[in-house]
Amino acid sequence: MSKSTWFIYPVIFLFALAPRLIGLQQFITADEAKWIYRSAQFWQALLVGNCAETMVTFKPAVTTMWTGGIGLWGYNLFHDNLPFLEFLHVIPLWDVNPAMLAAARLPTILLSCGSIVLIYHLSRYFLGEKTSFLAAILLAFDPLFLAHSRFLHHDALVTLFAVPAVLFAMHVDRLEVCPTWSIIFSGIFAGLSFLTKSPIFFLVPFVLWLFMRNATLNTIHTALTRFVLWACISYLTFFILFPATWLRPIGVPFDIITDALQVAQTSTGTLEQANKFDEDDEMDFQVSSRADLGILYYPVHFGFYISPIVFIGLLLFGYSHATLFVGEGLGRGALSLSLKQLRWGATKIFLIFIISFMIFMTFSHKRSARYILPVFPFATLVASVGWMRCGSNRTSLLVVALAAGQILTVMPYTPYYITYTNPLLGGSFTAPKLIKIGWGEGMDLAGAWLNQQPYAMANIVGADYASTLKPYFIGRVANPTSADLDYVISYHKQRQSLPKPILDYQSRILSPLHTVHYMGIDYAYIYSAPPIYPIDSKTIIAFHPDMNYLPIGQEFTVDVIWHELPPADVMFYMQEGDGNLMAESTYHMLSANVTRHMLVVPDTITSKEYILFINDISLGKYRARQVVVPSHFTSTNVQFGDEIRLMGFNPNLTIHDGSITVDLAFQVTPKSWHDYTLFVHVIDDNGNRLTGYDALPNPSTSQWLKGEVIIISQTVPMPKDLADDDYQLRVGWYHAGTGQDLGDGFELLTMPQ
Known part of the structure; x- marks a missing residue:
């Protein structure tokens, strides 16, 4: 680096930092409250010297908890100012205030910005100054990486450690640098990656291939020696920063790998079951409103989450290489490519990582777009090469134009960058039909609307993503099938997994009180309670009562959603616990597979529980309540x-x-x-x-x-x-x-x- 270009480093850092600091308190993702709590658990164990208890999860997410704890320390310093251990002890599960959330996110943000600068520095040798600078700006404003690098979570962290690990390993073959230092730094970053998320153990065979790819019979010993040194440095980093390994140096890594294999096959690991934490990881199964993508799951998600500029850059890169074989199109001269670059250029390594990592992740039973986040920086590097080879005559102007285009693409989504979908593939129109949408974004807006309703502090709202609503709603949040709810939120991601008859009932018969709409997608529908209750029956899918209690002396209504056509004779009735029939009903059809049943609750009954039935199928117990003043009062x-x-x-x-x-x-x-x-x-x-x-x-x-x-x-x-x-x-x-x-x-x- 020349003295005249030193300023590029802080420029990249500040460019990356600016969009990440906007609206840090505005919404919380479905997992972050859990990771704040787990960070507190980890640091409590660390501070009291209980090494075994630092094994909070098999993910292992150690770096997530290190950064989360540092953020909590800063929050406590400027807010509560309690003894840190005492402060950690009182942090509740699933309940976080927005200021604490912002503080816990900040270390990840700073690390992400530093990682982008480091990626620029390491890629300069392979791609050149301008191409690497373009890639850094594209990565700083990459929608998915930008979104996740603002969260207290491990997907961005594993990315910002894994990518430098690969780039440092690629520097081992440089003649002008000492390979030992490149191996050491690559090993350190790989160790940090292994501390973050178990699937990134993919780096072990990948780095071995990097060291061995050019080896001959005379140099294979050197390549293997380098790999052994790299592995030792990786393990040493893992060991130093993970106190649980101080007690079980071999057992802890073995348990993590074993659990990762179990999770890949069954979707739930052993320690996750013990902790009873609901992950937001999705299963790749057939649902009503989303296509079954199968082996195309990750390619499709990748396409929807990259920006148009990166998307086109990848196409340009692919087209430029294709023309070398057919001798047509743009031609060799215009693209300044050589066969040597085509064979083993850096971009080929990037592409091999992208393709092989997506294939590797496809074998897992658990899938989510964020799981392949490590491929996105490599995609920006390849796309930058594609663009720069097409604009070799005016590269400076091209860099400015592409950087501006990337910024303008992502800024309308501020601060909900996670809501971005690629407009070149149809954006918000086609994305919900193919990929899962929603990880808590929009629930803060739902909370703002609920806070404006009468008696908001006394209201109870049912929501699947309870932790995403709690910080922004002044009332109480409960399970969406709880009794005595006032409102129910139907979130987009859960709606995508509903059976089609239930989704049709919600869409055609129920009318939401309010809909949270953002960037072309309805994220949350707010309904009056009670919710729709699923039922385990061969004939009935679900039912929806108009009240969550039996109003004494008043009419009670329930809608029943059938798998197919309802039987010719349907009886809806209520019984006492001893089997005495209390009331029967009438009904009519709302649609081909939905019936509405009405009964008048006798005014002679007392306030106790009664059982409701559709034919011989129990709908559960409902308590009778007096809701009007007696007439003689x-x-x-x-x-x-x-x-x-x-x-x-x-x-x-x-x-x-x-x-x-x-x-x-x-x-x-x-x-x-x-x-x-x-x-x-x-x-x-x-x-x-x-x-x-x-x-x-x-x-x-x-x-x-x-x-x-x-x-x-x-x-x-x-x-x-x-x-x-x-x-x-x-x-x-x-x-x-x-x-x-x-x-x-x-x-x-x-x-x-």
Whole structure:
């Protein structure tokens, strides 16, 4: 490097850094909350000297947890400022605040920017200054690499370690440098790769091939010696940075490789099962709205995630080489190619890595586009060669134009770079039909809409990617099939795996309250609860009730989705646990395979659980709830604080010998945040309490459900020596722990003498 070009390094770094710092708090991917928690586990074990417990996962993702822990240390330093070990101990699973998320991501971002600079530096020898600079800018703004290098995850990390490992290994054959140093640095980066993700053990045979590819009988010993040195350096790096190996130097690598083989065959590794963490890895099976790609899975995903400039550059590179064989087209002179370059040029090594790594990953039972992220830097290098050989006369202008084009391509997706799909292949129109879409992006926008709804803090939302919604929603997030939900989010990626009848029902019959739409794709559909419940039956696929409880005295409706046409006679009914039939229903057809059933819940039943049936197929237990004030009650609308409302009362008191009983109807509005004590007092005209009774209701107020009317019968003792006079019944609530009243008491009625 000449002194006049030193500034290129910080320029590349800053170009790479700028788009990665935008909107770091805006959304969280499906796995990042887990990796923040795992980083905390790793660092806790590290700081207390428990080496065995640093084996948090078999991925092994050690570098992910190192970088995550460094980010957490920085966050704690500037926010909580607790003793670091104490801070790590209180980090919850699946629940991360956006500021902590941004801090945990930052080390990966800085490493990614540094790696792009290093790739530029190492590729200059093979490709030249301008071509390498173009490749660096294209990589800095490569949509998929840009997206993942902003996440606390291992796919970008394994990429930024594996690519320099290969490039350093390619430098071993340079005559003007000491091969030992290239071997050492390649080994260090390979060791970091092995610490990050087990499939990158692919580097072992690949680097062996690199060292052996030009070996002869006279030099094969040298090549093997270099490989052994490389392997030793790789293992030494692995050993130093992974404390679990200090106790089991051979056992830990063996377990990681064994688990990787098991995961490739069965999709779930042993330690993952023990930890019960749901990975966002996808299985390559036939689903309703996405084609089964088979062995074309990775080529298709690769095509959809590279930029148009890289896509065209690869085509130009391929075309330029094809013309050398047929002697047509652009010709040898225009492309300045030689047969020597064609045979064993650096670009051929890059292409061999791209093709062989995608083939290698295809054998795995678990597949995801991000698994082949290490091929994308090599693709930008090859594409840059393709472009530069076509514009050899005005290379500087071409570099500027292509860099600007790459930046303009990706900037509209800021900061949701992960939503990019290649417009040359149809972009957002064709991508959902062929590849899985969505890894949590858009859930922050769903949370923003939910926060604007009435009583948002008290609402419960069901979502598959719960950890992607929690940081952005002020209410509670639960499993999408939980009871007592207020809203349900149907996310695009899950919708792509739905059976076609359920997807048709969602699309044609249900109407979402809100749809999160971004860059041509509907990422999240928000519906009123309850959700659609799948069912294990030969005839029924799923059912969808209109409520998650049985409204006493009201109509209850359920839609049933059948595999095919429903039988001629369909019965929908409810039973008590002892088998007594409580109610039957009527129904009509909504579509060829969907029936809607309606029954009136008897007003004589009590608030307990009943079983619903379609013919002899159980739909599960549902609790009956009082949702309206009984007709013989006097209606009121008295609010106690912002939490409890008196809906009505029975004006006919029940008079006993020495006591009276009053029936009260309450409802939470929409939630009681504490357990309050109910009081019913008898007061005189001066407001003096003469007698009364205070009690915690059962269930307690914090357990009351939104919309349910709670009938409480409160008995008040009456003194025998009470003078004949007009007295008032005062009703109210207070917090027993603090003595604080919940609003003002209410004079319910004047008691008869």
